[in-house]
Amino acid sequence: MNNKIEEFKIKPLIEPKYVHPVKIEYKQNGKDKTWEAVRNFDSVSILIYHEEKKSFLLVKQFRPAVYLNDNSKKFTYELCAGLVDKDASLVQIAKEEIDEECGFDVPLKEIEKITSFYTNVGVSGGCQYLYYAKIDDSMKIHEGGGIHDEQIELMYLPIEEYKEFMYDETKAKTPGLMFAFMWFMENKLK
Amino acid sequence: MNNKIEEFKIKPLIEPKYVHPVKIEYKQNGKDKTWEAVRNFDSVSILIYHEEKKSFLLVKQFRPAVYLNDNSKKFTYELCAGLVDKDASLVQIAKEEIDEECGFDVPLKEIEKITSFYTNVGVSGGCQYLYYAKIDDSMKIHEGGGIHDEQIELMYLPIEEYKEFMYDETKAKTPGLMFAFMWFMENKLK
Numbered sequence: 001m002n003n004k005i006e007e008f009k010i011k012p013l014i015e016p017k018y019v020h021p022v023k024i025e026y027k028q029n030g031k032d033k034t035w036e037a038v039r040n041f042d043s044v045s046i047l048i049y050h051e052e053k054k055s056f057l058l059v060k061q062f063r064p065a066v067y068l069n070d071n072s073k074k075f076t077y078e079l080c081a082g083l084v085d086k087d088a089s090l091v092q093i094a095k096e097e098i099d100e101e102c103g104f105d106v107p108l109k110e111i112e113k114i115t116s117f118y119t120n121v122g123v124s125g126g127c128q129y130l131y132y133a134k135i136d137d138s139m140k141i142h143e144g145g146g147i148h149d150e151q152i153e154l155m156y157l158p159i160e161e162y163k164e165f166m167y168d169e170t171k172a173k174t175p176g177l178m179f180a181f182m183w184f185m186e187n188k189l190k
Numbered sequence: 191m192n193n194k195i196e197e198f199k200i201k202p203l204i205e206p207k208y209v210h211p212v213k214i215e216y217k218q219n220g221k222d223k224t225w226e227a228v229r230n231f232d233s234v235s236i237l238i239y240h241e242e243k244k245s246f247l248l249v250k251q252f253r254p255a256v257y258l259n260d261n262s263k264k265f266t267y268e269l270c271a272g273l274v275d276k277d278a279s280l281v282q283i284a285k286e287e288i289d290e291e292c293g294f295d296v297p298l299k300e301i302e303k304i305t306s307f308y309t310n311v312g313v314s315g316g317c318q319y320l321y322y323a324k325i326d327d328s329m330k331i332h333e334g335g336g337i338h339d340e341q342i343e344l345m346y347l348p349i350e351e352y353k354e355f356m357y358d359e360t361k362a363k364t365p366g367l368m369f370a371f372m373w374f375m376e377n378k379l380k
Contacts, residue, residue, distance in 0.1 A: 006217040013211035019213050019226040019313060021203035024254040027196040028341060034210040035254035038228055040313060042259070064225035065310055065315030069232070076311050115357050117365045118256055120310035121266050123209060123230060125255030128365070144282040151218060168304050173305045175318070175365040182372035 103144030235271035293334030
């Protein structure tokens with residue numbers, strides 16, 4: 001995908017819709033403390049393995065927060081993922097994200113929970129629930145790419161290339177994705 | 191450590207010192223877009239392995255942002271880590287964090303870079319540089335615990351218990367820590 005970013009401007013956030021900064025005051029073991037944080041949604045992410053292609057299916061997208069920090073990073077490489085921002089089970093949200101972002105219809109019972117972790121313990125404190133799903137072409141229902149003009153690109157990473165990709169620091173990626181690859185190698189590729 | 195949390199209060203963040211919310215406006219492939227983010231520091235983290243104890247040395251602390259999200263999580267379990275908030279090399283900051291948080295003086299040349307990743311691509315976009323250091327009791331200089339009343343507790347995790355610990359979801363932890371464990375098992379325990 002051609003990814004042309006122009007007129008990148010940073011302004012104060014006056015009326016937040018998604019990122020709600022808070023000041024926390026508390027006593028820890030009798031001592032007064034304060035902390036600055038943002039309220040954030042929990043999330044689900046899914047390691048997707050395409051059996052016939054022997055490849056992981058990743059999503060590649062422009063992340064303004066990453067680009068703000070390092071403008072050499074015009075893409076990030078991530079697991080298919082989404083916010084827990086509706087009244088549905090975690091695995092149902094995982095299923096819907098695999099549909100919306102990747103265009104595959106995976107039966108609920110075939111989406112396997114791996115574990116959960118906290119992705120940003122300092123500032124946002126959100127929990128991410130990690131799942132695994134195996135796909136094949138019979139499950140394909142559309143081209144994927146996200147909804148509401150998300151401009152998400154799909155990328156198949158052949159599993160024999162995972163290690164080179166994982167340690168390539170020119171490609172911005174998340175530690176959750178890297179953990180998920182290692183989990184797969186240990187648990188699914190025996 | 192007894193960890194008594196009282197009078198936990200959440201207030202609007204009026205004058206932030208650390209967490210600076212911003213609104214980003216840009217054009218992506220000709221289309222107007224906006225995004226809400228916070229400006230954040232990059233960070234370093236260090237997987238520390240104590241050779242004689244055959245254990246990882248972890249830090250255990252109260253994280254207000256995690257507790258805000260789930261008040262059953264009174265501790266998080268993390269790699270020794272710190273913000274890149276001063277004019278020093280990354281590896282020097284890593285060395286200082288091992289000293290301040292853990293009380294060990296590790297020679298710079300023995301601190302090994304593993305890789306880097308982005309810990310919160312949606313909101314904060316910070317990069318974390320991951321290191322590895324092997325310690326032994328000859329390097330011990332003080333009890334650790336952090337500076338400025340950080341109330342950081344140290345914990346030795348015997349390596350044979352790493353897997354049970356890693357998949358125990360009652361213990362809040364980061365995906366960077368989980369990836370680092372897997373990296374160690376593959377690269378240092380051959």
